[in-house]
Every structure is written in C-alpha cells, then in structure tokens.
Amino acid sequence: MTFSTLTVETTDTHTLVRLNRPEIRNAVDKAMVDDLHAVCDELEDDPRVLVITGCEVEGRNSPKGIFASGADITQLRDRRRANALAGISSRIIDRIATLAMPVIAAVDDLAQAVGEVTGHPERICGLHFFNPVPASKLIEVIIADASARELRELAPQWVTALGKTPVVVKNRPGFASSRLGLALGLEAMRMVEEGVASAEDIDNAMTLGYKHPVGPLALTDIVGLDVRLGIAEYLSEELGDRFTPPQILRDKVAVGELGHKSGKGFYDYN
Structure with a gap:
C-alpha cells in the first residue's frame, strides 16, 4: 500500500511509520490522519509493534532534525480549536492507543499537552526531542497524571539508553x-x-x-x-x-x- 504522507516499513515483528511532510515539519493534517487509519486497519488484522516517528527535515538555514510538530497550524486557524483537534487528532490517537500490540511514539510536540485528546492517558507519555537531535543531549519526558507507574519508571530509562539526558515534566501545556x-x-x-x-x-x-x-x-x-x-x-x-x-x-x-x-x-x- 502506498501513502501520500507516510513512509511505512514492515517486518515480522514491527511496523515503522515515518511521518513524511518535511515541507511543513510533518504537521498532521487530514490526509495524514487518513493514512494512519489505513495503517491501523492493517495492524488490527495482523498485530505488530508500531513505531511512529518523523522524517528528517532540513529547512533553509535551519538545523536537520526529526519532527512531528503537532496539528497543521493552518487547519487549526481555519477551524475552531476544539473542532480541529477532535477532527485531526483525537480519533486516530484513540485508535492507535487501543491497538493490540505496544506503540512507541517519538513526537516533537512543542506545546500541546500529551494525552489531551485521547481517552487512554495511562498508556501514553511524550518525548520532546530537541534539534539538531544528534547534537542535543536533552529530551523532555512528559508524564500524564494518569500514566501507569511502570511507564513513569521506564520512560527516563529509554531516554538514557539513547545517550540523552531526561528531564521529567508533568503533562501541562508548553511543558517546561x-x-x-x-x-x-x-x-x-x-x-x-x-x-x-x-x-x-x-x-x-x-x-x-x-x-x-x-x-x-x-x-x-x-x-x-x-x-x-x-x-x-x-x-x-x-x-x-x-x-x-x-x-x-x-x-x-x-x-x-x-x-x-x-x-x-x-x-x-x-
């Protein structure tokens, strides 16, 4: 299957999904949501671990990095915020959160509180990567109020294993x-x-x-x-x-x- 906004690689154990809208830093729009729903269709029929990340982005005079920079700003402006978030984000996030196999997401979300638009905050934490990713030592670990204890303990360990330094913050708008x-x-x-x-x-x-x-x-x-x-x-x-x-x-x-x-x-x- 081909996708207009994603690149997808599948192995026997996992599916790697890279958001692929580098021209606008991989901001999520309706077409990307539709593509993600198609990926979920496959994973619900044939469960595998889902890994979601972003493609490399290199804008004019800006550093290279990996991005998944939230909802498309244009769509957020053209529609009322609550409606935009509900239409663009909530249904697909909820569907991903309830897949049978684990989901690992590396999301560069600059402001929006993690778990705000999903009904499964116990299964979600945020990893805020700084750019350029190879040079930056910092990753913010964003923990929701309802995040499971095991997730709270494991998330900083994942960051340390990447050779980065975790900074743990509560799930609040803007993080730290x-x-x-x-x-x-x-x-x-x-x-x-x-x-x-x-x-x-x-x-x-x-x-x-x-x-x-x-x-x-x-x-x-x-x-x-x-x-x-x-x-x-x-x-x-x-x-x-x-x-x-x-x-x-x-x-x-x-x-x-x-x-x-x-x-x-x-x-x-x-």
Missing part, C-alpha cells in the same frame, strides 16, 4: 522548555515593538550575557514566526494573558515574514 522559551521570545518581541533595543542587540544580550547558544529572536526565525504564533495562541488560551502574542508577531505573520523559510523575519536573510 517550550513554555519558558516562548515566554522569553515573546518578551523579546515586545522589547522590539516598544523600541527598547534592536533585535540584534537583544539577541547579543542573551548570547553574550547569559551564554544562550542563539538569541530568542534569531531562534524565532529558525522555528518560524507562524509556528510561534500558533503556540502562543494555544498557550494564551490555556494559561492566560501572559502568553498573548504581541502585535508585531501577528503583523509579521500577516505579511508573510515567517523567518528563515520565507527569507525574512526579525532578520533579513535575502
């Missing part, structure tokens, strides 16, 4: 790293908006003064301003006004200044 990173990025945008300092000087303050490897505005250009806007809107809805997107971010996205991928964001790459 994305929540803190976005808060810093939004405040940096407000400083540019208010004329406090230039984007370059703000970034230099963080790289030289706090030893960050990249400044918050340069990082926003790497991640994508549209992606950061979608995450900010989600966290604002879940956690309050402190994550309300600055107008400068909305304006830049509206005119297509999305960062590296468009050639201009807070910096000009043309």
Whole structure:
C-alpha cells in the first residue's frame, strides 16, 4: 500500500511509520490522519509493534532534525480549536492507543499537552526531542497524571539508553522548555515593538550575557514566526494573558515574514 504522507516499513515483528511532510515539519493534517487509519486497519488484522516517528527535515538555514510538530497550524486557524483537534487528532490517537500490540511514539510536540485528546492517558507519555537531535543531549519526558507507574519508571530509562539526558515534566501545556522559551521570545518581541533595543542587540544580550547558544529572536526565525504564533495562541488560551502574542508577531505573520523559510523575519536573510 502506498501513502501520500507516510513512509511505512514492515517486518515480522514491527511496523515503522515515518511521518513524511518535511515541507511543513510533518504537521498532521487530514490526509495524514487518513493514512494512519489505513495503517491501523492493517495492524488490527495482523498485530505488530508500531513505531511512529518523523522524517528528517532540513529547512533553509535551519538545523536537520526529526519532527512531528503537532496539528497543521493552518487547519487549526481555519477551524475552531476544539473542532480541529477532535477532527485531526483525537480519533486516530484513540485508535492507535487501543491497538493490540505496544506503540512507541517519538513526537516533537512543542506545546500541546500529551494525552489531551485521547481517552487512554495511562498508556501514553511524550518525548520532546530537541534539534539538531544528534547534537542535543536533552529530551523532555512528559508524564500524564494518569500514566501507569511502570511507564513513569521506564520512560527516563529509554531516554538514557539513547545517550540523552531526561528531564521529567508533568503533562501541562508548553511543558517546561517550550513554555519558558516562548515566554522569553515573546518578551523579546515586545522589547522590539516598544523600541527598547534592536533585535540584534537583544539577541547579543542573551548570547553574550547569559551564554544562550542563539538569541530568542534569531531562534524565532529558525522555528518560524507562524509556528510561534500558533503556540502562543494555544498557550494564551490555556494559561492566560501572559502568553498573548504581541502585535508585531501577528503583523509579521500577516505579511508573510515567517523567518528563515520565507527569507525574512526579525532578520533579513535575502
């Protein structure tokens, strides 16, 4: 069987599914959901361990990594959030969670709480990989309130076995790293908006003064301003006004200044 959004490899013991929409960092859309349902059809007839991950992605001036970056931001904007999550995510996640054989998922989900759209949180934890994956030592292990005790104990061991360092956080919107990173990025945008300092000087303050490897505005250009806007809107809805997107971010996205991928964001790459 051929798929438009996935690559699928099958052995006697497992099925390896790679999400394959590198042009938008493997964001999940309806076509991908339909393909995943087709995979479930096969696994329900012939059970095997399911391993789900993402393909390699290499955008303009951005690091190579493995991504599965949540629901398609465009679809989340075009439809009400609850409806979009229900239609795009919940039914397929629920079906995958109830397959007869174990499911191993490596998902780079930047903000959405793990298990939010599934009825089986005891069987689910999140692994938030940082990019570039080969160089980064950090993996956030996201544990749901109802996660089984065995899963809580095993998940950090899986990360250690990969040669990475686990950071265990509760299943809350934004986790730890994305929540803190976005808060810093939004405040940096407000400083540019208010004329406090230039984007370059703000970034230099963080790289030289706090030893960050990249400044918050340069990082926003790497991640994508549209992606950061979608995450900010989600966290604002879940956690309050402190994550309300600055107008400068909305304006830049509206005119297509999305960062590296468009050639201009807070910096000009043309």
